[in-house]
Amino acid sequence: MTDDTAPWEPPFSGPADAQIVAALDRLRATFRWKADGLDAAGLRARVGASALTLGGLLKHLALIEDHCSAVKMAGEPLGAPWEGAGAPDDEFVSAAGDAPSDLYALWDGAVARSRARLAAASGDSGLDGPAHVTGPGGEPVSLRRLVCDLVEEYGRHTGHADLLREAVDGRVGEDPPDAWRPVGAVG
Numbered sequence: 195m196t197d198d199t200a201p202w203e204p205p206f207s208g209p210a211d212a213q214i215v216a217a218l219d220r221l222r223a224t225f226r227w228k229a230d231g232l233d234a235a236g237l238r239a240r241v242g243a244s245a246l247t248l249g250g251l252l253k254h255l256a257l258i259e260d261h262c263s264a265v266k267m268a269g270e271p272l273g274a275p276w277e278g279a280g281a282p283d284d285e286f287v288s289a290a291g292d293a294p295s296d297l298y299a300l301w302d303g304a305v306a307r308s309r310a311r312l313a314a315a316s317g318d319s320g321l322d323g324p325a326h327v328t329g330p331g332g333e334p335v336s337l338r339r340l341v342c343d344l345v346e347e348y349g350r351h352t353g354h355a356d357l358l359r360e361a362v363d364g365r366v367g368e369d370p371p372d373a374w375r376p377v378g379a380v381g
Contacts, residue, residue, distance in 0.1 A: 200372045211320045214341055215312070220369070221348035222305055225255065227370035228355035230298075232362065233381035237297060238290050241361045248358050250286035251351050252297045256304035257285050258347050262340055263308035267315050269326030275300070294379030302376070308344075312337065 202223035204216035229237070229248045237249030257276060264270040271277070279285070289297060316323055321338035329335055359365045 200370065200374075202370070209320075211316070211338070214321065214338065214345070218341055218345050218348065221345060221352055223370055224368070225251075225348055225352045225355055226301070226376050227374055228352065228359045228365070229301075230374075231377050231380050232294065233379060234294050236362045237294055239358060239362045241357055245286065246354055246358065247286075247289065248355060248362070249289040249292065249294070249297050251355055251358075252301045253285040253289040253292065254283075255347070255351060256301040258344070259301075259304035259308040262344055263311040266327040266335075267325050267337065267340055268311050294381075298376070298378035302378075312341070 200223075202220045204220055205212060229252050232248060234249075237252070238247050240247055257279075260276060261272060264272055292300075315325070316337055319337075321336060321341060323337050325335045325337050325340050327335050327340075356366070
């Protein structure tokens with residue numbers, strides 16, 4: 195990476211672990227750009243018959259980040275603000291009642307915690323190291339598998355965010371502009 199590239203641009207070569215983590219970070223940045231700078235109405239906007247919203251996706255992906263990094267990766271309890279949460283997928287619905295600044299802070303905080311937990315867990319073993327969770331037959335699960343799961347989750351939901359954001363204000367594009375940095379809520 196050179197000084198004139200965006201910080202989310204993955205390196206063009208290097209170790210496999212760095213490549214996959216950088217791919218995840220690029221998806222995170224693209225998702226955050228798609229959801230960035232909206233007021234409550236923008237975060238609650240829907241497309242067609244779908245109940246998905248950008249606010250719901252922010253909250254859902256924050257939960258996924260915390261669940262993956264705390265429970266699966268580190269063997270820690272899920273913790274606040276998720277303890278005592280409602281029914282599965284409730285985060286998609288409950289986001290409509292959350293302030294935009296709270297949704298952005300929730301997602302930003304979850305990503306920061308996830309990055310810190312991955313750095314701590316990978317240590318000397320890199321992504322080959324074991325996660326706390328095991329597979330259905332008790333087989334070890336690598337950190338790489340959890341990072342790949344996050345890449346898959348972000349790939350799916352960044353596509354949803356792309357359609358939702360275009361419907362809100364016409365924002366389109368594959369990657370954030372080089373000069374973009376997250377700002378959060380407007381209004």
